[in-house]
Amino acid sequence: MTDLLRTPAGWPSILLARTDGTAPAVPTDLDAAVAAGAFEGLRRAIRDLGPVATIALIDASGLRGRGGAGFPAGRKWRTAAATEAPRRYVVANGYGADPASHTDRALLMHNPWAVLEGIAIAAIAIDASEAFLAVRAEDSELLARVSAAVGSATETGFLGPDVLGSGRDVLLTVRPVQGAYMLGEETVLLKALEGKRGQPEQRPPHPAERGLDGMPTLVHNVQTLATVPWIVREGAEAFRATGSPDSPGTVLVQVRTSTGQGIAEVPLGTPLRDVLALGDGSSADRPLKAVLVGGPSGGLLPPDALDTAYDFVSLRAAGAHLGSGSLVAVEDGTDLVELVGVLTRFCSTEACGKTIPCRIGTKRLAELVGRREAGLSTPMDPQLATDLAADIVGSALCDHERLATLPLTSGMRYFASEFDPASRSQPAASEAPR
Numbered sequence: 375m376t377d378l379l380r381t382p383a384g385w386p387s388i389l390l391a392r393t394d395g396t397a398p399a400v401p402t403d404l405d406a407a408v409a410a411g412a413f414e415g416l417r418r419a420i421r422d423l424g425p426v427a428t429i430a431l432i433d434a435s436g437l438r439g440r441g442g443a444g445f446p447a448g449r450k451w452r453t454a455a456a457t458e459a460p461r462r463y464v465v466a467n468g469y470g471a472d473p474a475s476h477t478d479r480a481l482l483m484h485n486p487w488a489v490l491e492g493i494a495i496a497a498i499a500i501d502a503s504e505a506f507l508a509v510r511a512e513d514s515e516l517l518a519r520v521s522a523a524v525g526s527a528t529e530t531g532f533l534g535p536d537v538l539g540s541g542r543d544v545l546l547t548v549r550p551v552q553g554a555y556m557l558g559e560e561t562v563l564l565k566a567l568e569g570k571r572g573q574p575e576q577r578p579p580h581p582a583e584r585g586l587d588g589m590p591t592l593v594h595n596v597q598t599l600a601t602v603p604w605i606v607r608e609g610a611e612a613f614r615a616t617g618s619p620d621s622p623g624t625v626l627v628q629v630r631t632s633t634g635q636g637i638a639e640v641p642l643g644t645p646l647r648d649v650l651a652l653g654d655g656s657s658a659d660r661p662l663k664a665v666l667v668g669g670p671s672g673g674l675l676p677p678d679a680l681d682t683a684y685d686f687v688s689l690r691a692a693g694a695h696l697g698s699g700s701l702v703a704v705e706d707g708t709d710l711v712e713l714v715g716v717l718t719r720f721c722s723t724e725a726c727g728k729t730i731p732c733r734i735g736t737k738r739l740a741e742l743v744g745r746r747e748a749g750l751s752t753p754m755d756p757q758l759a760t761d762l763a764a765d766i767v768g769s770a771l772c773d774h775e776r777l778a779t780l781p782l783t784s785g786m787r788y789f790a791s792e793f794d795p796a797s798r799s800q801p802a803a804s805e806a807p808r
């Protein structure tokens with residue numbers, strides 16, 4: 375399991391409980407979790423709030439989805455609850471599409487109770503009696519952990535029929551799913567849960583209106599759901615006092631530097647510099663060249679952007695995004711063109727192929743970077759790449775198309791000289807491939 379990093383004692387802990395003010399608590403069983411306050415939020419939602427006030431509370435808290443896009447959770451809850459239908463569902467997205475980021479897995483291993491409690495609160499609020507928790511089929515350790523947690527929570531009456539004597543059922547099923555990168559995208563995940571081959575769907579309608587089996591479905595990342603019990607227990611105002619005004623709360627970040635790596639719970643709005651420092655930052659003999667923020671479709675930012683706040687709005691303005699919660703320190707001496715080549719080829723290979731601008735466009739983009747890597751760029755190539763990236767983004771069917779161009783466009787924006795055809799030696803005419 376990826377190590378959890380120690381965070382400063384003053385930082386809020388919403389997702390991972392602490393024992394001593396600095397170190398996250400060791401995973402324990404349901405009894406220990408209940409003794410520490412787990413499922414108190416569910417009791418309060420049932421006993422004191424009821425569905426309408428619970429949804430109003432989530433709305434007022436300013437909680438944004440942690441799955442990458444940062445969409446306001448309260449708006450989704452309202453839509454799912456208000457859409458007329460014979461039944462509704464909650465789907466917890468614990469797939470963890472980025473193969474190099476294990477933040478959602480860490481949450482499910484260390485604190486599955488918060489995710490289950492969030493699912494129960496959400497299901498009762500939107501009037502869904504069935505819910506699914508999707509995790510990777512190949513991860514047997516995680517499957518065992520969450521299945522045992524669901525089993526004990528059901529035996530104790532926190533899930534299952536007549537939750538805590540409320541007269542409301544929340545039948546939660548753990549669903550192992552197996553597929554490629556695109557399976558993390560919500561409409562693909564819903565198809566997988568229906569047993570169908572998946573490609574993203576055009577929206578609207580959004581899953582909150584028409585999702586699983588055509589019914590209103592609240593799809594949330596597991597971190598989003600795990601934040602809900604804390605909000606219900608402590609209130610919207612307390613939640614808004616954490617993180618940044620526009621992005622309250624905390625998220626899990628997988629930090630990788632030359633000297634250390636691990637996962638930490640970080641208040642949104644923390645400067646990138648301080649998040650990076652949790653992994654020990656960069657050592658004097660290996661200074662920083664760039665940071666890759668957001669996973670394989672993330673943005674490359676220069677060292678002078680380290681004061682950027684780690685939150686949805688600030689990162690987007692800087693040319694990156696929260697994405698899979700991955701933050702990688704790129705050492706001086708790294709060939710950024712080569713790195714962008716690896717990322718762009720990954721994004722191109724993983725594109726599902728449903729829409730032509732993405733299917734063909736990302737391939738052409740990868741070829742342009744490949745030419746640059748081989749020193750074969752023409753003077754027109756940077757402009758060609760810029761125009762092609764804009765065309766790809768402009769015709770996006772799903773977010774992958776919008777983000778797949780980011781490694782290259784952010785690289786060209788901040789490290790233009792490395793992408794300048796004149797700066798890389800061109801092979802002699804006799805060496806050039808014909």
Ligand SMILES: Cc1cc2nc3c(=O)[nH]c(=O)nc-3n(C[C@H](O)[C@H](O)[C@H](O)COP(=O)(O)O)c2cc1C
Nearest residue numbers: 439440441467470471558559560594595598773774
């Ligand atoms: C290519 C791609 C991969 C994605 N992978 C994940 C993932 O692994 N986990 C996740 O929660 N959301 C992922 N998302 C985002 C989901 O589509 C969706 O927005 C999210 O699950 C909604 O939850 P939220 O409201 O809590 O953010 C992905 C999106 C795209 C375009």
Ligand code: SF4
Nearest residue numbers: 727728729732772775
């Ligand atoms: S934009 Fe790309 S990944 Fe998304 S549906 Fe179209 S081809 Fe598939």
